[in-house]
Amino acid sequence: MERRTFLRGTVIGTSTAAFGGSLWRGAAVAAPAQPGTGPYGALGAADANGIELPGGFTSRVIARSGQTVPGTSYSWHSAPDGGACYADGSGWIYVSNSELPLIGGASAVKFNASGTVTGAYRILNGTNSNCAGGATPWQTWLSCEEVGRGYVYETDPWGVKAAVRRPAMGRFKHEAAACDPERQVIYLTEDETDGCFYRFRPNTWGDLSSGTLEVLVGDTAATSGAVSWAVVPDPDGSPVTRGQVAGAKRFNGGEGCHYAGGVCYFTTKGDNRVWAYDAAASTIDLAYDDSLVPGGAAPLTGVDNVTVASSRDMFVAEDGGNMEICIITPEGTVSPFLRINGQSGSEITGPAFSPDGRRLYFSSQRGTSGNTLGGGITYEVTGPFRG
Template sequence: MERRTLLRAAVLGGTSTAFGGTLWRGAAYAAPAQPGAGPYGALGAPDANGIRLPSGFTSRVVARSGQRVPGTSYTWHNAPDGGACYADGSGWIYVSNSEISPSGGASAVRFSATGTVTSAYRILSGTRTNCAGGKTPWNTWLSCEEVDRGYVYETDPWGVKAAVRRDAMGRFKHEAAAADPERGVVYMTEDVTDGCFYRFRPTTWGDLSSGTLEVLVAGTGTSGPVTWARVPDPSGATATRNQVSGAKRFNGGEGCHYADGTCWFTTKGDNRVWQYDAAAQTIELAYDDSLVTGGNAPLTGVDNVTGTASGDLFVAEDGGTMEICVITPDDVVAAFLRVDGQSSSEITGPAFSPDGSRLYFSSQRGTSGSSSGGITYEVTGPFRT
């Protein structure tokens, strides 16, 4: 899945900065995604759950904060946030973080092959403000604390093994993580206005107990070559983002997703979706709301991101118009769904079932605007795979 087979020669206007013997550009090599007709068609009227969907798609409520998950005795957590899906025999599991403090943590819902909820349970407790995270190739969930000097916890989606704190992955205001099995690294975002983009190189792939934390070093523009430098003190006694001269700053790192040689990540402070080409070691913009022609950006408040085998990216909004937007491989951005009547909330945790036919996500604060009002949904339909 390569969204761009080559970098376009045309470069948008902007300043340039010399870096590493090459020219750094003030804007992306390739024109960022622009609004257009999405692959799923127009949104319909709100359904019974207040969700506007394209024709052929349906929604259901899976769980509500403070209430028992239907079909189980487990009470769903408050402020559901980042999530992921895992194959479980002929069924699957959806895990979800809880972005509250001090309890935080994460929970899971197990589904049968037909999509029936069979159980729900806790997989992480005693942590703080667990925002996003990431799935590993060995089927664990990395739950990230979005607090100063926060930790990454490696958890078991099946709830059998105890969660393990992974100190070597650094202490900072963690947001999301994405594993790159081809290079044996885990990329991580940092949710502060002058945050950085990191990668962790474990000593042994599949074992996160030890390794090297590195930070991306680059010029001041939005596209060009990058390098990586070791963070001297991952413990964060001195903020990790301030330990390496030339570390590139990103305005509020959010979601992170890796697929086929590219790591996509979002920054909420400037409503951008970035793409890091891991083989070429370059970055560029996949989307920037300030560069949308006509000034009518369909995607604002960029947050969590996931993708499909077809190459489509699904980006959730923190605020905005409470939409999940799709960015296609041919650089078209369009709304896929919209949640009505929940303007004081945000969309979190988008993740697809293993077969790609169901999309899970949450409205973190639901209709009440409170962390106790979270709602977790499932959308089923003819997704492109």
């Protein structure tokens, strides 16, 4: 998503209670996360790549937009955005969207067991502003178009099968997707100032060709409490999808989302919040709100893409702020995990862990140049991530 051009208001609360680890098991949130000492300690001096990391962690550049991916003959796409990792035998694949208008698409990098790049290739072409997306349990990548009446495309991370447009998942300004295998639904965020939160219920789990699109219904002003779902009558976006259901709960700029342990976490950029939808209880709560940090000392601003590690730590990338990926622990503390220096004209996108949880991949969409065309850099961070 393009860099923020607004400033947040004054602090509106002084709660200092942390939410409990039970949140990660699907229970309600006691209170939004507050600043604290992270599990990996303070950030060290910037490394050769300009990245500040905790002790024991190292970074490397995997690819640069417009340049050949080292070890391959493939030129990496511009404006890298949402991403995910897939197991590939003893190695893995990292998939990344391209948020370029009218070009869009997605690419993949393949790694062997030692982490050496062994290939790179295109998996989606001819789409429009592919922002975030999400992985499915059946090992496909859902690439989302962030344009009015945008589509979701189901793609093959191995690049063997042709990508398929999935119109049944609705046409709107798509941002991210997260699969809930327990309820057999897919949650979807919408990047509009009065956007909605959706779920798609396939007629057959694993087949996205048909199904029912639903929208979350509830009090827009409420930050916690019970919510429900209502069917969207015309998911083709005519009339406008988010305007079809009276009482639909509104969110200020939906961004990343991730499902883990009975909870779908999603972010909203307009109010710098991380939400937690408890799928079993059908309730919603705040996991983080920068305006509830006392003294205006919020470590996490410009909330964007999000992923959750096997440790249940949540990693939230910033679009704006000071170019950090921040960590929110199950104990309810929020702190910087890494910081990129010298790239204030960019945003961090696509955080995703390798299948073994030892490597974190992400991109700086516009890099040091601040240019959408040719400025992107995709990184890997390796270190003692807790399990």
